[in-house]
Amino acid sequence: MSSETTRTSTAPTRATGQEQFLTVLSREEALARFEAALFPRELATEVRVLADALGFAFAHDVVAAVDVPPFDRSNVDGFAVRSADLATAGEAAAVRLSLNGETIACGTAPTLAVTAGTATAIATGGPLPRGADAVVMVEYSQPAGDAAVDIRRAAAPGQFVSYAGSDIARGEVLLRAGTVIGSREIGMLAASGVARVSVVRRPRVAIISTGDELVQPGALLRPAAIYDTNGAIVTAAIVENGGDAAFLGAFPDDEAVLDKIIRKALQDFDMVVMSGGTSKGEGDVCHRIVARLGKPGIVAHGVALKPGKPLCLAVCEGKPVIILPGFPTSAMFTFHDMVVPVLRRLAGLPPRADAQVGARVPVRIASEPGRAEFVMVSLVEGDGGLIAYPTGKGSGAITSFAQADGFLRIDALADQMPAGTETQVTLFTPHVRAPDLVIVGSHCTGLDIVGGELARAGLAVRSISVGSLGGLAAARRGECDLAPIHLLEEASGTYNTPFLSEGLELVPGWRRMQGIVFRKGDERFEGLGPEQAVQAALKIPSCLMVNRNQGAGTRILIDRLLGGARPDGYWNQPRSHNAVAAAVAQHRADWGMTIAPVAHANDLGFIPFAEEHYDFALVSVRRTRPAVEAFLAALRSEASRRALQLAGFRPA
Ligand code: AMP
Ligand code: MG
Numbered sequence: 001m002s003s004e005t006t007r008t009s010t011a012p013t014r015a016t017g018q019e020q021f022l023t024v025l026s027r028e029e030a031l032a033r034f035e036a037a038l039f040p041r042e043l044a045t046e047v048r049v050l051a052d053a054l055g056f057a058f059a060h061d062v063v064a065a066v067d068v069p070p071f072d073r074s075n076v077d078g079f080a081v082r083s084a085d086l087a088t089a090g091e092a093a094a095v096r097l098s099l100n101g102e103t104i105a106c107g108t109a110p111t112l113a114v115t116a117g118t119a120t121a122i123a124t125g126g127p128l129p130r131g132a133d134a135v136v137m138v139e140y141s142q143p144a145g146d147a148a149v150d151i152r153r154a155a156a157p158g159q160f161v162s163y164a165g166s167d168i169a170r171g172e173v174l175l176r177a178g179t180v181i182g183s184r185e186i187g188m189l190a191a192s193g194v195a196r197v198s199v200v201r202r203p204r205v206a207i208i209s210t211g212d213e214l215v216q217p218g219a220l221l222r223p224a225a226i227y228d229t230n231g232a233i234v235t236a237a238i239v240e241n242g243g244d245a246a247f248l249g250a251f252p253d254d255e256a257v258l259d260k261i262i263r264k265a266l267q268d269f270d271m272v273v274m275s276g277g278t279s280k281g282e283g284d285v286c287h288r289i290v291a292r293l294g295k296p297g298i299v300a301h302g303v304a305l306k307p308g309k310p311l312c313l314a315v316c317e318g319k320p321v322i323i324l325p326g327f328p329t330s331a332m333f334t335f336h337d338m339v340v341p342v343l344r345r346l347a348g349l350p351p352r353a354d355a356q357v358g359a360r361v362p363v364r365i366a367s368e369p370g371r372a373e374f375v376m377v378s379l380v381e382g383d384g385g386l387i388a389y390p391t392g393k394g395s396g397a398i399t400s401f402a403q404a405d406g407f408l409r410i411d412a413l414a415d416q417m418p419a420g421t422e423t424q425v426t427l428f429t430p431h432v433r434a435p436d437l438v439i440v441g442s443h444c445t446g447l448d449i450v451g452g453e454l455a456r457a458g459l460a461v462r463s464i465s466v467g468s469l470g471g472l473a474a475a476r477r478g479e480c481d482l483a484p485i486h487l488l489e490e491a492s493g494t495y496n497t498p499f500l501s502e503g504l505e506l507v508p509g510w511r512r513m514q515g516i517v518f519r520k521g522d523e524r525f526e527g528l529g530p531e532q533a534v535q536a537a538l539k540i541p542s543c544l545m546v547n548r549n550q551g552a553g554t555r556i557l558i559d560r561l562l563g564g565a566r567p568d569g570y571w572n573q574p575r576s577h578n579a580v581a582a583a584v585a586q587h588r589a590d591w592g593m594t595i596a597p598v599a600h601a602n603d604l605g606f607i608p609f610a611e612e613h614y615d616f617a618l619v620s621v622r623r624t625r626p627a628v629e630a631f632l633a634a635l636r637s638e639a640s641r642r643a644l645q646l647a648g649f650r651p652a
Pocket of ligand 1: 214228229231326
């Protein structure tokens with residue numbers, strides 16, 4: 001199956017602190033080994049009362065013990081009759097039947113038989129008396145004194161009767177083993193009188209985060225620390241896939257501490273999922289502990305995945321033990337792709353059909369052959385079905401979750417996924433809803449202000465940030481409604497309009513003031529104009545700048561101010577306004593250029609330099625779409641204009 005080296009031992013060899021992945025398995029080989037070490041197996045079961053059985057899977061087939069309904073039942077209010085008596089009945093020829101001396105209500109057992117020429121009054125749900133074979137609706141009858149009734153319709157045998165066992169027949173397989181119990185199943189069980197069911201017990205899963213840098217959400221973030229993302233996301237994803245999750249916490253990379261915790265977890269739980277510390281660096285101790293835990297031990301450490309290579313899969317004493325890569329996106333890719341199938345099998349659940357959708361990729365996605373590559377995608381509704389837009393490719397970016405609905409996988413042998421490919425997308429959260437409005441281009445926090453109005457009106461907005469040029473390309477391909485752009489044509493000094501092509505029109509957005517940021521109170525900048533400030537900074541060698549990436553509108557302005565100078569820090573080129581502000585606020589740089597709202601949000605000093613036009617290229621044929629109209633109205637609304645101004649933008 002695998003064309004790659006497969007050595008008998010997956011243990012890494014130590015080499016001066018850094019160990020190497022000597023055995024990298026293909027995704028398929030790793031999964032096959034993992035499953036072979038776990039299955040087949042007897043699943044643990046438990047008996048649950050109906051009210052607590054929702055979401056579990058039946059451990060066995062459920063056989064109906066009674067008929068539903070238990071008797072021949074009337075479906076209407078009317079009269080139980082012998083159909084033969086009414087053979088001649090019609091509008092012009094009523095047939096008179098004498099009434100038997102009882103009325104059969106719901107829950108009343110009949111005592112009198114319906115004999116020829118008689119009828120018995122019966123309510124919906126009442127049991128049919130002996131002798132009757134049909135029911136006539138009360139609407140087609142007329143009282144004829146106290147003891148008789150005139151009927152003006154013929155009745156076919158069986159009319160308005162539900163026969164015993166017609167819903168559920170005693171002895172039939174009502175529900176199959178492995179079926180997930182939903183409200184429908186609960187209803188069927190209740191109807192057949194079942195109060196307790198045998199279900200597959202949820203696997204109890206311990207979740208452990210590892211890393212000296214981790215802090216729990218809600219606690220103060222000390223310098224160089226980050227919030228533990230994996231703990232929360234893995235715990236939730238385990239519950240979503242049928243596990244009974246217990247998050248044990250985040251622990252430092254201390255082999256002795258972790259050894260204790262992991263051993264205890266393996267004792268108390270059916271499965272252990274860790275994250276972090278799975279590379280083969282000095283501080284990565286988890287895999288060393290797992291290697292000591294029990295048979296058969298590590299079955300794969302180092303899988304040909306991108307990202308996700310350090311994934312470690314083990315089975316200890318029959319229990320799955322997994323170390324996910326530390327980067328949250330890598331952790332999620334590998335969890336959904338490699339761990340969910342096993343978890344669901346252990347929970348007795350079928351593969352999750354609603355977590356996969358078919359979609360087309362609009363652009364070519366390059367891929368390095370040799371590893372199965374996961375690509376985060378954002379789904380939008382195209383003309384011929386769903387389109388899967390690749391978003392942020394870096395393995396570390398948790399922010400890419402914000403834009404992504406799920407991910408696709410490019411086969412290890414392929415060097416690309418060509419534009420137009422129909423592929424399967426694994427959803428992070430099933431039941432994805434295609435957005436009403438799609439905005440693809442340059443991102444700006446001002447967008448959130450305008451988009452907020454749409455969200456309050458119940459419209460889903462998807463904004464995919466690919467930069468101005470990427471947005472224009474998407475708009476030309478008809479993949480979005482609006483492309484936000486801020487492109488300056490240097491020769492004419494004109495913003496945006498020169499970049500529109502046929503089929504696109506400009507919708508004015510707002511102006512953003514670009515300027516120099518510095519820490520408040522820094523005397524080297526305080527009170528100066530932009531040119532003066534930069535000239536002053538250039539004269540002080542210890543004054544460190546932070547630049548922007550090539551192609552950014554902001555970069556053009558910086559280069560203009562620097563006039564060819566390359567001060568220290570010039571090669572530090574982050575890709576966002578916020579990164580520039582963070583660098584200055586955290587003393588990693590002393591000055592840079594960003595937009596006024598970002599400077600103010602970070603409580604930094606700001607020297608205004610040039611106003612940039614942030615506008616929208618609108619796909620003309622989409623102008624009359626309701627969500628587009630709503631966006632344009634929101635853009636022009638007094639409320640948005642005020643909110644934009646408050647945030648530091650100047651509405652056009
Ligand atoms: P590691 O696999 O421990 O080398 O971690 C790789 C990267 O993922 C590092 O940048 C870690 O800070 C980050 N990381 C590890 N665990 C977590 C976690 N639980 N939440 C967020 N980031 C993490
Ligand atoms: Mg770590």
